[in-house]
Amino acid sequence: MADQAASERRALIVGASRGLGLGLAETFSAHGWQVVATQRRSTPDLERLTGKGVRVETADIDDDASVAALRQRLAGEKFDLVFVVAGVATEADKPLHAVSRAVSAQVYLTNAVSPILFAEAFADTLAPGGTLAFMSSVLGSVALNEDGGWENYRASKAALNTNARSFAVRHAERDYGILLVHPGWVRTDMGGAEADLDVETSVNGMVAVIEAFAGRRDVAYLDYKGETLAW
Template sequence: MADQTAAGPRALIVGASRGLGLGLAEQFAERGWQVTATQRSASPDLEQLAERGVRIETADIDDDMSVAALHRRLDGQTFDLVFVVAGVATESDNPLHAVSRAVSAQVYLTNAVSPILFAEAFADTLAPGGTLAFMSSILGSVALNEDGGWENYRASKAALNTNARSFAVRHAERDYGILLLHPGWVRTDMGGAEADLDVETSVGGMIAVIEAFAGRRDVAYLDHRGETLAW
């Protein structure tokens, strides 16, 4: 990780308008990181973090022009962490055959393709020894899929894992690590009220994993406790 001076390390949290992204932006700021957080549309909850020094930007990872504009606005900045959190779970409760082709395609685009395109655009902003992180899920593990369900979402996260490993091969000479994180089952709009973890606990765990991972240059698929998941 870059020198942690009084100014603190830098993080770019992509998709921080609510839930886990918002929690990450808040806790990183509390820990002294310089945080830039993105929203797709105005988020009053995220805007409140501006009072704590969080820089707020608007960008849509599904829009190449929006991503390019964000890159221009952040020109010259480097980050110890770029964490692509943004994702969707549209009609996740429906079996694949009951989901329209259009919805399936959009879930795949947002969850599996757009994060990689964003990473390609922002790879040059990562500081040596930094981390490129993607919000994955245990549901993206093909080996651990014994219960089925969430078919479209599962497939998109499995594709994200595969695409991230392909990204790593293309960038074999990189000087940063690549981390795919499972946050646990969290009580958010996506996870639902019956989930095991609150946002604070999940986020605290993920930050500990990220800080421990700093300086590595490999690819890892870990949960919020730092345990390795089967691909």
């Protein structure tokens, strides 16, 4: 994998209509990867990348039928990277008791359950030495939660980390690695205008981390600089 020509490497970026997902699709393509990028609904920014060799598909990770239809459309294809980026931060600024049960449940499903269900559906599309990646967050670290805030979002990302480790145990004989990635605090619709990083800095870091991770078969929780985070 490490010596594989970039033009032969293939990535499936799930949730690439804007922000980090869009940046990842564009950057992997610029690095010579063949990229399939998904959107939940038609988005001009992503569809413009078709002119740069990115193949765009439509799928909603919260919809089992939509995921199954995508799996059928991609039948027979192999990927060196499957990266589930899609996630939400609905009412993340509110304390948990101020968020409705319905919103809390949806955030948990989208951020912690749907990525794992997607991974189950697409695990057999990963090439040997490939990487299954999930967009996590440092806010998902239980050990590093000293400041509170973003309670529902934090809990959903901590659950994603736990579910990904359980997935790894269930797939102990896998021939690919599992990577949970913290992108940094990024100026996107989710991160807000006061965030530390621009999309380009975060994405370039994550691409470098993912390319360096290729060929590993363990489970890692890393930030965009490649530094290990405490669970």
